[in-house]
Amino acid sequence: MERRELSIIVAVLCVTSVVTGIVTATPPRPGTEDNGLTENESATLWSRDADDYISQEAYQERYGESRTAMQQLANGTDITFKRPPATAATWTRNDFEDLNAGGSDTSIHPPHASLEDGVYIEDAHATIFAVQPSTRGHLESGETPLYIAPNGTMRGFVDYRVRVPNGSSSGNRTVEWSLTNHEVDEVRLINDGTTIVEQEGSHTPALEYQIEDDWSTTLTLEAEIDVRLKKTVRIDRGDETDVDVTYQTESLNVTDSIDVEIYDLTAYPYYAEYPNGDAGVAIFQSRPWQGYTLTENGSARVRGVWRFYTARNTNWDTLVQSSRTGSSTVQSNAIPVYVHAYPSRIGPRAEPVRDGPEIIDTWGTDRPSPVGTLGENINIEIVNQTYTTTYGLAVRAETVDREDLHVAGIVRGVNASIVAPDSGSERQLRRSNLSVEVIQQNQSQATLRIELRDNQTGTPIGLGGGGRRYPIGGGARNGYITIADQRVETNASGVAIVTVEQPGIYTARYHPGSWLGHNPAYVSDTATARWHPLGTIEGWFALFVEVGWQLLPFFVMFYAGKRLLRMLGPEDIFQNNP
Template sequence: MPARVPVVVTAVLCLAAGVTAVGTANPPAPGTEANGLTENESATLWSRDDDDYMSQTEYRRRYGESRTAMQQLANGTDITFTRPPATASTWTRNDFADLEAGGAGTSVAPRNATFESGVFIDDAHATVFAVQPSTRVHAAPNETTHYVAPNGTLRGFVDYRVRVPGRSPSGNRTTEWTLQQHEIESVRLLRDGEPLVTRDGTHTPALAYALDAHGEMTLTLEADIQVRLRAVRRGPNSTSVNTTVRTETLTVADSLTVDVYDPEATVYYADYPGGDTGVAVFQSQPWQGYTLTDDGSQRVRGVWRFYTARDTGWDRLVRRNGTAQEPITSDAIPVSVHAYPSRIGPRAEPVRDGPEILDTWQVTNATRAPRLGENINVDVVNGSYTASHGVAVRAGDVAPDTTRVAGIVRGVNASITEPDSGFERPLFRSNLTATVGNQTRSATTVRLRLRSAYSGAPIVLDDDAGPRPGVGPARTGYIAIAGERVETNASGVAIVTLDQPGIYTARYHPGSWVEQRSAYVDDTATVRWHPLTTVAGWFALLVALGWQLLPFVVALYAGRRLLAMLSPATRFSDQP
């Protein structure tokens, strides 16, 4: 495989495959293998490279060929995804086949490999190449969790070199060493130190696993390396003295901490009057979103978005032969899926005609924005954010059995469990009325009354009112009017004072139906108030107008008197 210049991509461009776009990248070197991907899929694969855009003209001049529109876009931006893409696994699986070990006298390893040495075995290592399907979740500045699917494949690289002693004279005798055999006897995958999978030895093991445990654990790749050398000791005149065979076995290992991603979601439903359905999904682990219909036409996405990036530790390998170390370009580069909290946040689709997001919840306090590393240019949040462990929506008429919860690891969906209090939440219509009460020239009181439209029972919002016989328990929620939030008392009544004339709309904001065994839908009421609607108001208006007009009346009277005094007719009529 020719040397590769990895392409970086990341962003906010919406594509048919659920791709979005933001950032920049280096163009791919001509001749780079597709590794099971189309040209456009390969273009969207990389993040973490320098964001240095090359024009189409310069690209044709340098490489003698043109790029597709997606390749050109990927050269100037980082590509992100709305769901975990399969491209990372496809690339890694096929590129892994290009990984080649050295010979008996040469060891090839990535720069971050951990080496072991024995008497005859030197520069030996076992290094994890990739675990897939998996997703690295960046939740906070110093918090990254590597989630792996319960069923997946761990790929690794094992290599070593054999140190064959040279001819060694000792007195009148000489010992000559020859290598008879060297091999990787076996490779193993351990879970928390216990063997999980064992296979025949190979330099490039691909170990399929099935994990029946949950939560954090340590996966370890182990390999047993064995060499056999023959030592011939000769006396004077090459007389053979004796022959011995020396065997050495060395175990090498590499471990990584993972979290097995096997989510369970709790789903609540509510039936709105009129036919709409309320759906709330709770999941303690990060999750991608959920669909409400079989065809996916109604769906909700959480806060997480995804990008793919190479493991930079495999960009270059080092070849060791005992006398020198030679850096070489790697022909195999693993690619991983990464999840990050997006500024777009939870979102319902379709945007206009899709579900309406009502509430979001998180299991901990607001989390700070993570740091994604150098040259990762995506729309990550720039402050505290809600991890959206729970999202409630109001949608059209949907069937409960069509809800599907998608995880942040490709191919892993959450199993749905029924809450202890049951799936269903009944919703009732509420009846909010507003009437004008006592009025003065400067203010009026408005009496808000909130009752159940079905039973007529008062809806109590004031926690201090407490339960009342025949009324029911107090519940969350409030009534908003004129910029104020008020709560009803045990009689379902709240009094508000207004000091500005106008038309006011009061709206009942019920508490989340998820948190109550029975809940209500919102309702509105409109009230109008103006001082002129009262006798005192009219009197105050007339008095105010009188005081306003008094200077004009005085001026008019004075003007008329002055004109009369200065009139010629008046002056001459006064003469004898």
């Protein structure tokens, strides 16, 4: 493969991943390397490039060739994904083959390598190239763990140079040095002090590992370097020469370590069936995870707040070549690429959008925005304020295939093991029966009696106590009833008393607590009552009295006016016509 120019990065797009966000990026140089990817897949992998879009015409004039539509798009955008793409691992695995060590007199290493010197071994290092499958999580400032799959591969780079002492000559004595053998004798992968993989030495080891029952750990790449030098001493005695040959050996261990989180998911599902036949599903996992599918064909799915992008590890942009006479910097032929997960402003989503599952609840930990952890030239739709990690997702859907429930993590290829909770995974979801009636009233107010019962068993539903809380995740929520702009709760007998002062029609609505926090849980119900003062004999009597008092002044005025006209007016005004 050709040497890569640093200012030109080939982007890669995984055909199985879905593009969800578009922002600006540096133009890629199509066709410089394929690394196991098709031409169109070489389009959008690198999010850390400077944003400098050039038109199709300018590109053709500069490079003498045209680009595909995807390559042109990637020239001016950063691409984000709904799911962790496979292209980062594909690129890294193939590009790793371009990494070559120097000879015995030259050590090649990335600028960040930790160099060790011995007596004859100098500029020695063992540097981790990549651990994959993996995803770098951007949780908040100062917290960006590298999640790795329980089964994966660590790739590393080991190199050194041998300092062969100069020969010397003094009188009849001559000393000569030569290198007879040098090698990376053995490489090991160590997990928190315990060797888990050991194999023959190589300058570019690829160590396949399997780690179980771990959470946070430190992985160490260790290499043992051996050299053997020959020292020849000649003493000229005139008619004969004495020759003394000895061998000098040296072994040097070099290491590099990386802190990781072993990403081994276990998901706890809870199910409920709505009275109309709909299904409810809630899944909780205490680490970031991508989402889950509800049907065998994967048509119905839900995902959390996490989105993904891919970017190179800039520590490998250049390599240093060191020798006895000095050092120089060259452009690297091998650059590792990682998947990154970040909380997106898009938020949790269900698919299909219009007639797919309905997200009824999410819960998790509130964290500040991790925008400061992205670095330069990363332009994505990351949250810019406090967000909630979607450790729990609950949905309502028409159909759920429990046997085909598939929970995917943020590390490619890692799916959760489904484990039934100790308290059971089934949640009862029943119809409720709400009634309201006027039990007492007068001309100024009425007393309403609200009663809430289980529609199936007739058992009273009390809302005031905490005895019905069985939270799946987060905090449990008690239900309540609204009526006349008031929020009320029933007592242990399922009854609440409300007083209203304005005549009218009053509708009571039961707002049940989520089935995530109650077992059994209920669906909503409504009931209506009508109150007016004329609804009783006392009300009618009060109305007549009130109207009489209001009309009394008019009767008095009418009577007084009539008497006054009799006294002052003509007598025939009040006489009947003949």
